Amino acid sequence: MSTSQSNPIRDAIAEAIEEHRVILFMKGTPEAPACGFSARTVAALQALDTPFAAVDVLPDPRIRQELSAISNWPTVPQLFANGELIGGCDIVTEMYESGELAQALQ
Amino acid sequence: MPSPEDIKRRIEAAIPGAHAEVEDYTGGGDHFRATVTAAAFEGRSRVEQHRLVYEVFGAEIGGAIHALSLRTQTPVKIQSH
Numbered sequence: 074m075s076t077s078q079s080n081p082i083r084d085a086i087a088e089a090i091e092e093h094r095v096i097l098f099m100k101g102t103p104e105a106p107a108c109g110f111s112a113r114t115v116a117a118l119q120a121l122d123t124p125f126a127a128v129d130v131l132p133d134p135r136i137r138q139e140l141s142a143i144s145n146w147p148t149v150p151q152l153f154a155n156g157e158l159i160g161g162c163d164i165v166t167e168m169y170e171s172g173e174l175a176q177a178l179q
Numbered sequence: 180m181p182s183p184e185d186i187k188r189r190i191e192a193a194i195p196g197a198h199a200e201v202e203d204y205t206g207g208g209d210h211f212r213a214t215v216t217a218a219a220f221e222g223r224s225r226v227e228q229h230r231l232v233y234e235v236f237g238a239e240i241g242g243a244i245h246a247l248s249l250r251t252q253t254p255v256k257i258q259s260h
Contacts, residue, residue: 091224110246111250119199143215144235146226146229146230147233147240147241148233148240148241148246148247158226159226160225160226160229161229162248163229163248163249163250164225164226164229166251
């Protein structure tokens with residue numbers, strides 16, 4: 074695989090992660106999640122009243138491919154805060170329940 | 180199609196000293212929930228711990244294994260006073 078070629082999708086994802094303090098890559102939208110894991114992750118963020126950006130990975134399979142290549146994380150949803158991967162649904166849920174999530178999202 | 184026992188065996192074979200409990204929570208052979216306890220997780224973030232487990236399955240995650248829900252932990256240390 075060549076890394077020297079320009080990759081607009083990967084660049085756009087990296088930029089979005091950098092530009093938004095809290096950003097969720099998910100299946101569907103916060104209003105209409107298309108998967109139970111995405112729905113649970115959105116619910117945790119909403120319960121904390123955290124403003125977040127959301128990207129639907131479903132319209133183009135390349136979004137998910139490039140996202141996983143950047144994050145080294147195989148599944149969706151993926152939550153990022155301050156440019157760092159916080160985790161997927163399991164980690165977000167665990168951190169919400171323990172109270173750590175609010176702190177991580179500051 | 181992998182069985183919960185397959186998933187358990189592979190995790191325990193790949194991560195030294197790991198103990199895994201795996202269930203097929205839909206009964207369909209492609210959605211699994213695993214609790215993995217391993218000393219190898221010590222000093223690693225949750226993200227790194229989950230990555231260690233995901234790496235056991237590579238591209239099967241999202242493929243044959245549609246979902247692998249994880250809870251990772253280090254063995255409980257009991258301190259005497």
